[in-house]
Amino acid sequence: MSENSVIESIKSGDEAELGKIYQKYRMEFISWVVKNYSCTIDEAKDVYQLAIVIFYENIISGRLVEMTSSIKSYLFAIGKNKMLEQKKLANKYTYNLDGTMNMIHEEEDSKEMAEKEEKTFKMVENCLNLLGDPCKKLLELYYYQRKSMPEITEILGYKNADTAKNQKYKCMKRLKKIFEKKTLNVV
Amino acid sequence: MENEIRDIALIEQYLEGKLTTEELEEFEVRLQNDELFKKLFDQEETLIAGIRYTGRKGILDKLEAMEEKLPKIDLEKPSEGKVVPMRRRTYLIAIAASIALLLVTVFVLNKPTNSEVLFAKHFTPYQNLITSNTRGEVTIKELKELAFLAYDQENYTEAISNFEKLPQEQKNEDIFLYLGNAYLAVGKTEEAIQNFSKVLEEKGDFQNQGRWFLALAYLKQGETQKATLAFEKLVEDGSSYGKRAAEVLKEMR
Numbered sequence: 001m002s003e004n005s006v007i008e009s010i011k012s013g014d015e016a017e018l019g020k021i022y023q024k025y026r027m028e029f030i031s032w033v034v035k036n037y038s039c040t041i042d043e044a045k046d047v048y049q050l051a052i053v054i055f056y057e058n059i060i061s062g063r064l065v066e067m068t069s070s071i072k073s074y075l076f077a078i079g080k081n082k083m084l085e086q087k088k089l090a091n092k093y094t095y096n097l098d099g100t101m102n103m104i105h106e107e108e109d110s111k112e113m114a115e116k117e118e119k120t121f122k123m124v125e126n127c128l129n130l131l132g133d134p135c136k137k138l139l140e141l142y143y144y145q146r147k148s149m150p151e152i153t154e155i156l157g158y159k160n161a162d163t164a165k166n167q168k169y170k171c172m173k174r175l176k177k178i179f180e181k182k183t184l185n186v187v
Numbered sequence: 188m189e190n191e192i193r194d195i196a197l198i199e200q201y202l203e204g205k206l207t208t209e210e211l212e213e214f215e216v217r218l219q220n221d222e223l224f225k226k227l228f229d230q231e232e233t234l235i236a237g238i239r240y241t242g243r244k245g246i247l248d249k250l251e252a253m254e255e256k257l258p259k260i261d262l263e264k265p266s267e268g269k270v271v272p273m274r275r276r277t278y279l280i281a282i283a284a285s286i287a288l289l290l291v292t293v294f295v296l297n298k299p300t301n302s303e304v305l306f307a308k309h310f311t312p313y314q315n316l317i318t319s320n321t322r323g324e325v326t327i328k329e330l331k332e333l334a335f336l337a338y339d340q341e342n343y344t345e346a347i348s349n350f351e352k353l354p355q356e357q358k359n360e361d362i363f364l365y366l367g368n369a370y371l372a373v374g375k376t377e378e379a380i381q382n383f384s385k386v387l388e389e390k391g392d393f394q395n396q397g398r399w400f401l402a403l404a405y406l407k408q409g410e411t412q413k414a415t416l417a418f419e420k421l422v423e424d425g426s427s428y429g430k431r432a433a434e435v436l437k438e439m440r
Contacts, residue, residue: 143242
């Protein structure tokens with residue numbers, strides 16, 4: 001299978017194909033990271049899984065349509081960027097595109113913030129599970145996979161894109177309700 | 188109710204980076220002044236980030252389940268972790284930022300149409316890019332993609348190195364604009380100024396953006412006179428940056 005047809009089948013929802021890619025470069029990628037960035041095998045595995053997930057997200061969202069470099073060099077480039085990012089922590093200031101300055105929090109601060117954030121996200125995850133399908137599926141298709149309404153209409157078999165859009169609004173509203181209730185219970 | 192639907196649609200457009208500069212300003216002013224709107228915004232943002240987190244986690248869980256069934260990797264000399272360890276948690280959370288990042292991403296991604304054609308036309312094969320470890324050879328088009336990829340991931344040093352490797356004739360005004368921004372982001376103001384000046388020399392579609400960032404770079408360098416001139420020009424031209432330029436001018440006094 002050519003690399004571009006691999007992309008196409010992943011885009012159409014073939015997760016087994018993603019699994020094949022995962023296995024294909026796993027050994028090489030992980031030993032490369034371990035060797036070049038002095039980290040443990042487990043850490044390298046994490047980076048590899050992240051690279052695969054970013055690759056996947058770029059395909060399903062339509063950002064990556066056609067492979068102009070090889071899948072391998074694409075994955076390695078993401079891995080390299082991520083490792084450099086880790087090292088970049090010393091750099092405290094970055095600029096936004098609009099020229100405003102962005103202050104990255106001190107490491108401790110950001111750790112605390114990250115923990116808080118994760119707690120919130122986990123709660124959203126619980127709420128989504130309570131909500132169940134088709135709402136959960138619909139919201140994931142729209143916000144995570146960034147599918148268009150016509151695409152979602154087809155995947156979930158709605159009458160038309162307007163129905164799907166309406167449904168999305170209702171699902172979001174229900175999610176909000178559940179989330180609000182949960183937040184109140186926790187506090 | 189009607190209003191809420193409209194506001195939610197507006198917030199989504201904002202998060203997707205689809206608002207025009209004017210709408211964006213209006214949006215931000217409203218966020219500051221309208222408490223209810225701010226509350227709605229925070230809620231939407233949290234839920235969307237949470238949905239993305241859930242989606243990403245779903246894929247990661249599947250990968251991990253597969254990983255556990257695969258033969259263990261046993262390298263000859265497993266090394267000690269020296270780099271800041273990258274735990275799974277960290278990058279699951281990293282997705283939250285992707286919402287804020289989207290503004291930048293969309294801006295970058297909407298651009299290549301014109302340049303993609305250019306690239307196909309000027310296709311010069313085989314330039315070595317990736318370090319000695321991957322022996323793949325990389326074309327100009329890939330180089331540009333990698334540069335934007337790095338830029339997207341806020342890895343500006345890497346983006347600069349890739350942009351700079353592009354042959355001279357491939358560097359058009361949008362490359363200069365992004366390159367300038369990347370330089371500005373890592374604090375290399377002099378190089379940033381050079382690139383923004385080139386944007387202005389091109390007299391193309393990015394005049395206002397180029398001037399705005401040039402002015403900011405001058406400002407950073409302490410060249411207030413030059414910065415003032417550039418900001419004033421933005422105000423005079425009635426550009427979309429005029430309002431912000433006027434604000435900066437006011438603050439400079």
